[in-house]
Amino acid sequence: MRSSSRSSRVVLCVALVISVKSSGAPSAKQLSIYSDTASFSVPVSDQNGREYVNVLEVLHRLGRTDARSEQDRWRVSFNGSTAEFRDGKSRFKLGKSDRDLSSPFLLENGLAYVTVDSLTTLLPVFLQTSVTLHQNSRRLFVGNPAVHFTAQTNAAALVLNFTSAVNPSISTEPGKLRMSFTHEPLVAPGTERLSFDSKVIPSALYSEANGAAEIAVMGSGALFARFSNDGRTITISPAPQNVAQTAPTPPATQGNSSTAPPQVTVSTAAPGLSIPVFAVIDPAHGGDERGEQLSSQLAEKDVTLAIAARLRQEFQSRGMNSLLLRSSDTTLSTDQRASAANRSRATVYIALHAVSLGSGVRVYTSLLPEGGENRGPFLDWQTAQSTYRSFSQVAAESVAAEVSRRELKSRTLVAPLRPLNNLEMAAVAVEVAPRSTIADLNSPIYQQTIAASVAAGLAAARDRLKKQ
Amino acid sequence: MIPRHLIFGTAAMLVIAVGAGIYAWHLRRQISRQPTPSEIAHPASPPPQGPMEQVTLWIAEDDPGTLRPRAATIPMPSGRQERAEELMRALLNVYTQDSSPHPIVPTAEVRTVFLVDPGLAVIDLNRAFAEGHRSGILVEELTIASMVETITANIPGTTRVKFLIDGKSQPTLAGHAELSISYDVSAVQQLAAALQNTP
Numbered sequence: 139m140r141s142s143s144r145s146s147r148v149v150l151c152v153a154l155v156i157s158v159k160s161s162g163a164p165s166a167k168q169l170s171i172y173s174d175t176a177s178f179s180v181p182v183s184d185q186n187g188r189e190y191v192n193v194l195e196v197l198h199r200l201g202r203t204d205a206r207s208e209q210d211r212w213r214v215s216f217n218g219s220t221a222e223f224r225d226g227k228s229r230f231k232l233g234k235s236d237r238d239l240s241s242p243f244l245l246e247n248g249l250a251y252v253t254v255d256s257l258t259t260l261l262p263v264f265l266q267t268s269v270t271l272h273q274n275s276r277r278l279f280v281g282n283p284a285v286h287f288t289a290q291t292n293a294a295a296l297v298l299n300f301t302s303a304v305n306p307s308i309s310t311e312p313g314k315l316r317m318s319f320t321h322e323p324l325v326a327p328g329t330e331r332l333s334f335d336s337k338v339i340p341s342a343l344y345s346e347a348n349g350a351a352e353i354a355v356m357g358s359g360a361l362f363a364r365f366s367n368d369g370r371t372i373t374i375s376p377a378p379q380n381v382a383q384t385a386p387t388p389p390a391t392q393g394n395s396s397t398a399p400p401q402v403t404v405s406t407a408a409p410g411l412s413i414p415v416f417a418v419i420d421p422a423h424g425g426d427e428r429g430e431q432l433s434s435q436l437a438e439k440d441v442t443l444a445i446a447a448r449l450r451q452e453f454q455s456r457g458m459n460s461l462l463l464r465s466s467d468t469t470l471s472t473d474q475r476a477s478a479a480n481r482s483r484a485t486v487y488i489a490l491h492a493v494s495l496g497s498g499v500r501v502y503t504s505l506l507p508e509g510g511e512n513r514g515p516f517l518d519w520q521t522a523q524s525t526y527r528s529f530s531q532v533a534a535e536s537v538a539a540e541v542s543r544r545e546l547k548s549r550t551l552v553a554p555l556r557p558l559n560n561l562e563m564a565a566v567a568v569e570v571a572p573r574s575t576i577a578d579l580n581s582p583i584y585q586q587t588i589a590a591s592v593a594a595g596l597a598a599a600r601d602r603l604k605k606q
Numbered sequence: 607m608i609p610r611h612l613i614f615g616t617a618a619m620l621v622i623a624v625g626a627g628i629y630a631w632h633l634r635r636q637i638s639r640q641p642t643p644s645e646i647a648h649p650a651s652p653p654p655q656g657p658m659e660q661v662t663l664w665i666a667e668d669d670p671g672t673l674r675p676r677a678a679t680i681p682m683p684s685g686r687q688e689r690a691e692e693l694m695r696a697l698l699n700v701y702t703q704d705s706s707p708h709p710i711v712p713t714a715e716v717r718t719v720f721l722v723d724p725g726l727a728v729i730d731l732n733r734a735f736a737e738g739h740r741s742g743i744l745v746e747e748l749t750i751a752s753m754v755e756t757i758t759a760n761i762p763g764t765t766r767v768k769f770l771i772d773g774k775s776q777p778t779l780a781g782h783a784e785l786s787i788s789y790d791v792s793a794v795q796q797l798a799a800a801l802q803n804t805p
Contacts, residue, residue: 429781430741493742496671505793549805552797553743554784569743
């Protein structure tokens with residue numbers, strides 16, 4: 139019998155990514171949409187030199203949506219209005235009248251896409267309200283949602299007061315603290331560059347890019363942020379010597395193909411405060427272990443890594459922290475994966491697999507072997523999952539439901555798959571099969587659809603994945 | 607002048623020599639076409655002995671990813687262990703056919719099946735079975751469930767099933783389904799029940 143104490147002997151081989159930016163890792167394009175009812179981000183893909191978004195991804199978060207595609211036509215009903223689009227055409231029918239988008243509508247594998255700027259035509263007619271697009275930063279405001287802020291210094295601190303609670307992602311570098319607001323409709327102050335009469339914090343800069351607003355605070359040394367007033371106030375002050383945590387040790391790598399994951403820096407709002415992790419994302423296989431050879435050019439380990447990166451971003455756009463077990467082509471044993479996941483004390487674990495057999499997505503929970511012996515605080519390694527099965531099933535069903543909503547086949551099953559048995563949290567494995575051809579597995583659009591489904595499914599079930 | 611009988615004699619000998627040469631060349635070609643013992647894919651196994659008997663094989667179908675029972679009539683020996691081996695061979699025979707619903711490499715073989723009281727069946731498969739098996743969670747668990755269900759449906763009293771490859775335990779079948787554990791039959795029966803439903 140192996141116990142969970144075994145985890146202490148395993149090197150933590152993870153790239154910890156808790157709502158921080160990985161140094162040097164380019165972010166995928168996204169559009170953030172803010173309304174009175176929901177704020178969210180959707181992926182943006184470049185097609186024919188234009189920026190497109192999945193219309194259904196946008197609409198179903200804003201209201202009741204039903205969509206159906208037939209050959210080159212796509213019909214959608216939203217809050218009682220019906221519109222019909224044709225692949226490659228800018229003109230669409232709204233009820234009995236014709237309207238024009240700024241660029242052609244695209245229908246790809248049953249998924250409907252319009253350009254980002256076409257949303258300024260489409261959403262007002264569906265929502266009966268004004269829409270403002272910040273084109274360069276891809277931020278779209280439906281109606282008049284806005285969070286304003288004021289900034290003033292007192293003693294050795296900068297105090298930022300917001301009109302609503304905020305929850306930015308925070309990263310630090312020497313002499314600078316960045317706060318990135320993805321899901322708050324933060325708007326610019328009177329001037330983008332703010333100067334203060336302080337030697338410790340002389341200035342701050344407001345900017346917008348890739349679906350987010352950012353406030354960068356410049357300081358003479360390391361800075362840290364503290365939240366108060368129910369998230370409406372952020373106080374930034376010089377960091378005590380022991381505040382900044384360094385990134386976890388890069389994974390011990392094996393084999394020639396292994397490379398160390400990017401270094402990341404984790405900053406916390408206060409000394410000793412650990413940031414709770416919602417999800418552990420585990421791209422299966424890696425390094426010497428290739429998984430299924432999906433085609434002559436494509437291995438399972440590469441597809442799982444690509445989907446994992448998108449899933450991490452999907453969680454981030456929903457304000458949920460995640461931990462990525464592998465961010466490069468690294469070999470990790472299933473025991474190492476389980477140990478790292480258990481240490482994180484996350485709410486849910488997601489293993490990502492890709493396969494050529496079948497179509498759509500299959501979501502698995504653990505098929506537990508014979509019961510082991512649990513003694514006091516020590517759980518049997520082979521059956522550690524046993525007390526979390528009901529939570530895992532909730533997670534699996536919620537993910538499968540989200541996949542089905544996106545008109546993909548889904549199925550839930552149990553599987554004798556490591557390391558599901560060894561995890562002390564809700565745990566699922568997601569096996570992604572193509573929609574129609576193997577090339578789908580390498581399609582950014584398809585990968586993004588899968589990632590969005592998984593994140594949305596788990597976000598919807600987050601209150602039911604843990605003992606309250 | 608050469609006597610006529612000498613000409614005929616020489617000609618006849620030439621014809622015989624050419625014919626013998628052609629025959630020898632033909633024999634040599636035939637021998638070179640026969641496979642050497644190491645090239646024989648299926649070592650000859652003794653033909654099953656025993657009366658024909660109806661059994662239940664649990665057959666995996668990759669499309670649409672289901673597991674269904676199917677009646678089959680095969681010769682079954684009297685010993686429990688031999689019966690278990692014949693069942694596994696009959697199952698693999700279905701999967702190694704050209705029209706298999708769940709293709710497995712033709713060189714896959716059951717080496718032996720041990721029945722260990724109380725209730726443990728140990729299925730020992732050859733290396734080709736694992737090395738040639740397709741990789742994927744569903745495709746691997748279909749194979750596992752198919753074998754476990756076939757054993758338990760026909761060998762009463764089986765409560766656990768363990769898989770060996772060439773006599774040794776290995777971590778997974780082809781990167782996914784676990785082989786380091788012994789399978790609890792009741793857990794696999796729940797999986798089999800779920801796999802009977804068409805997605």
